[in-house]
Amino acid sequence: MTYRIEIEGLLAERIGLDTGSVGSGLIQQAIQARLSVLGLAEPGPYLRILRNSDEELAELVEEVVIPESWFFRDKHPFQRLEKYARENWGPSGPMTPLKALSIPCAAGEEAYSIAITLLEAGLLPDGIQVDAGDISERQLTRARRGVYRANAFRGEGPRHRLAYFRELAQSWEIDPRVRRLVRFFRANLLADEQWAGQNTYDVIFCRNLLIYLTKPARQRAVATLDRLLNPGGILFVGHAEMIADLQPHFLPDEDWGSFAYRRGAAGSAEREPPASGPKAERFRETPLRFSPEHQKSGLPRAPDSAPTSPEEILDEARRLADQRQYAEAVRLCDQLVRNQVPSASVYSLLGMISLATGESDKAEAYLMKAVYLDDADVEALLALGLICQGRGDADAAARYRRRAERARLRGEAK
Ligand SMILES: C[S@@+](CC[C@H](N)C(=O)[O-])C[C@H]1O[C@@H](n2cnc3c(N)ncnc32)[C@H](O)[C@@H]1O
Numbered sequence: 001m002t003y004r005i006e007i008e009g010l011l012a013e014r015i016g017l018d019t020g021s022v023g024s025g026l027i028q029q030a031i032q033a034r035l036s037v038l039g040l041a042e043p044g045p046y047l048r049i050l051r052n053s054d055e056e057l058a059e060l061v062e063e064v065v066i067p068e069s070w071f072f073r074d075k076h077p078f079q080r081l082e083k084y085a086r087e088n089w090g091p092s093g094p095m096t097p098l099k100a101l102s103i104p105c106a107a108g109e110e111a112y113s114i115a116i117t118l119l120e121a122g123l124l125p126d127g128i129q130v131d132a133g134d135i136s137e138r139q140l141t142r143a144r145r146g147v148y149r150a151n152a153f154r155g156e157g158p159r160h161r162l163a164y165f166r167e168l169a170q171s172w173e174i175d176p177r178v179r180r181l182v183r184f185f186r187a188n189l190l191a192d193e194q195w196a197g198q199n200t201y202d203v204i205f206c207r208n209l210l211i212y213l214t215k216p217a218r219q220r221a222v223a224t225l226d227r228l229l230n231p232g233g234i235l236f237v238g239h240a241e242m243i244a245d246l247q248p249h250f251l252p253d254e255d256w257g258s259f260a261y262r263r264g265a266a267g268s269a270e271r272e273p274p275a276s277g278p279k280a281e282r283f284r285e286t287p288l289r290f291s292p293e294h295q296k297s298g299l300p301r302a303p304d305s306a307p308t309s310p311e312e313i314l315d316e317a318r319r320l321a322d323q324r325q326y327a328e329a330v331r332l333c334d335q336l337v338r339n340q341v342p343s344a345s346v347y348s349l350l351g352m353i354s355l356a357t358g359e360s361d362k363a364e365a366y367l368m369k370a371v372y373l374d375d376a377d378v379e380a381l382l383a384l385g386l387i388c389q390g391r392g393d394a395d396a397a398a399r400y401r402r403r404a405e406r407a408r409l410r411g412e413a414k
Pocket residue numbers: 014015016065066067068069070073103104105106107110133134135136139187188189190206207208209238
């Protein structure tokens with residue numbers, strides 16, 4: 001028990017992990033897994049090894065991280081990125097490449113989604129530089145390989161898959177022309193020395209990591225992100241991460257405030273948008289299309305007309321929720337529920353909106369409906385875990401996290 005607490009302390013110090021957010025059960029399992037690999041019967045000797053070996057700490061970290069990710073996750077950040085790229089790196093934009101950082105990048109889904117978005121915004125390949133870091137070497141190996149199962153494209157139509165991937169027997173491989181735009185590297189957001197003198201970026205995606213960090217670690221991480229972001233740049237965080245720690249460093253980004261932040265004046269000089277230069281050679285008027293299938297399909301972009309199908313209405317509700325127009329988003333969800341579209345996604349969205357508006361009882365009820373209808377809804381299960389954790393019910397929180405982990409593994413196996 002005391003060993004476990006010491007190990008949890010070490011993980012909090014070195015990678016910022018808040019055990020409460022993943023559950024002590026996961027840490028216990030991770031320790032057991034490492035003991036059996038090393039052939040140790042007792043945690044005492046293991047703790048001594050761990051304290052003196054960065055390699056062993058890295059192995060333990062592999063066991064405790066949650067690498068859940070998929071292409072174009074949450075969609076709207078990528079729409080915002082495309083708008084930002086068009087507005088700031090358009091024909092009269094700067095000659096320098098748009099530099100983006102994905103931290104953490106897990107198995108590369110987010111980083112490749114950024115690269116594809118920038119290509120679709122019209123930037124030429126040499127106008128795009130995407131750096132992508134993660135603490136997990138296993139995830140980075142998968143990222144460099146760039147081969148994904150169907151589950152990595154969940155919630156996505158076939159458009160990007162047809163255009164930027166090559167189909168293999170049961171998986172899809174990223175187009176080498178996209179792969180070339182992304183540089184993967186091992187990174188610990190909490191290792192301050194790693195970031196000193198590091199490149200700075202116009203866009204940073206730091207999604208679904210801050211929720212797993214202790215409060216002091218989150219503050220250190222935010223300070224690092226603050227140093228890494230260029231004037232006029234945008235920081236994207238996850239939906240559950242609209243946290244007070246981000247202020248006053250970053251200010252909610254106009255209409256997209258629920259997940260995108262810009263630099264504020266407090267604590268640092270007000271930053272200006274990137275200076276424009278002569279007509280940039282790095283921009284193309286027509287979006288780059290890689291595969292002939294994509295060109296043939298002529299797939300339409302999102303229509304501007306009012307949504308009519310349940311999918312379109314749900315999409316619109318998500319967009320409104322992202323823009324913090326919660327009442328309007330709830331109205332659309334209610335419309336779907338009234339019309340008896342029994343979709344787990346509708347309840348999941350209602351749950352997330354209730355969480356964002358601080359109504360955790362309501363959120364719990366909606367999220368429970370969501371997982372009743374779809375027990376593979378990993379995000380709803382994780383959110384339920386956080387709600388239980390918040391009210392001090394560690395056992396229930398751990399159960400939800402275990403269910404989320406099982407659902408994730410089932411999804412990966414698809
Ligand atoms: C849930 S994934 C998020 C991936 C992606 N940003 C997304 O939102 O889809 C969390 C990732 O954080 C990584 N991670 C955990 N602690 C980290 C740290 N201190 N520094 C860098 N990466 C870390 C894990 O290895 C894991 O791949």
